[in-house]
Amino acid sequence: MEGLLAGDDAAIRALYGRFGRPVYTMGLRLLGSREAAEELTQDVFLTAWRKAARFDPQRGRLSTWLMTIAHNLAVDRLRRDTGVSRPHLVLVDEVPDRPAGDEEYVLIERDEALRALACLSDAEKRLIARAYFRGMTAREIAEADAIPLGTVKTRLRSALIKIRKANELKEPS
C-alpha cells in the first residue's frame, strides 16, 4: 500500500498480480464481455491507486477493500448498460484453471467462497447470485420471482449471515 501511495510501478504490478484475475473475472461475469471486463479491471486498479490512502487495514482486508471497489464499479456499469448480454452465471461446479504463482492465493479465496456458499440453501444461492452478480435489487427479484419482498430481504440477510459465520469458522479469533 505504501508503494501504491508513492506511485510505485512495482506496487501496482504486485497488486495486479494478486487480484488482477479475480477483478477481471468479476467484470466478465457481471458485464458479459471481455472488452467491458478489461475496462473495468483498469478502472478498478486506477481507482485503488488513487484511493490507496483511504485503505484502512483496521477496517478489513485488502481483498475485501479491492473487491468491494470492483463490485461497486461493476454494478454501476451494469445498471447503465441495460440490454447488455450477460452469460448465465454458475457459482459452483466450475473447474478452476490450474494455479500459478499468486493465482494460488485466488484459488484459496475461491475455495473459501465456495465453502461459504455451500452453507446456503438453493433458494438463498439463487437470490445472492441475482443480487450480487446481476445487480438486481430485492424489489426487482421479488417482482421477477413473484416472491414477497420481505421474504427476499430475509433470505438475503440470512444468506449473508451464514456466509459470515462460515468465514468466522476459518478465521483465527
Place this chain on the structure above:
Amino acid sequence: MNCPAVRDRLAEHALGVADHHDVHAIERHLAWCAACRKEARDLERAAATLAFAPAPAAPPRELEERIVAAARRDRPSPPMTKPGRGRRFGVVLVAAALTIAGLGAGAVLGRRDAPPPGKPSTQAQQQDAAFERFQRIIQSAGPDTKAAVGLLTPSGKVPWRGAALVIVSPSGDDQVVVTVDGLPRARGPYRIALTDGHGHAVPVAVVRHLDKGGGAMKGRVVARDLTEYVRVVVTDARGRIVLTGVLDPAPPTG
C-alpha cells in the same frame, strides 16, 4: 431512519443493490450508530467473499502493461490526500477545469452566485471571471461547506480529458461542474453522472454540443447531499465509459 429500518436494508446495502433513495439515509445512520455500523461491516465482508466464487478467467497478458501505463499517466493526481499538497492541487485542478473548457462558469453556477453585470469579452477574461467565481464560492462557503475536485481521464491512449468540481453545501443544494475536452463528436451525445460507489447515480448533464476542440462545460445544482458521490463518469451515446475520475476533498483556496 431508525435502527430496525436500517438493519432491514443492510443486506442489500452490503450487496451493493440498496434502493437509490435509501442509501443516503443508511450512510448517515451508520455514521453515528456503532452497532449498525458493525453489522454493516460484517455483512460487507460476507458479501466480498462472493467476489471469489466464480471460476477464474484469465485476463489478456497485455492488460497489466496497459494498467501500469495508465497509472503512470495518471501519476500527478493521486497524492491529493497527502499533507501539504491538497490545497495547491485543488487550486490547480479548478484552474485546469476552467482552462480546459475555456468557458465562463456563470451559466452553470448562476443559482448560487448571480452572474456579474456585463459578460467578460475575451476567453481569458471569461476564465478569470469563472475562476474567481469558483474561488469565491469555495472561500465564501461556511466551515461546513466542502469542495471536491478531480481530474477525468480516459481508459485508453486517447487525448480525452476532463475535470470536475463539486461543492457540498449544508443547505442541501449542492453544485456540480464538469468540463470535458478532446471528445469526438461522432460518439456523442455524452452523459455525465456522479456515482456513489453503491450503484447509484445522479445525472449531471447531457453534452449534445461540443466546441471545435471537443470541449464542453456543464453543471447543475442538485437538491441533495452529494457527499458520497465521489466518482464522475462520462459515457458516450452507446453507454461506453469515455472518462472517469474520483473526487477528492479540496481545502478552501483562500
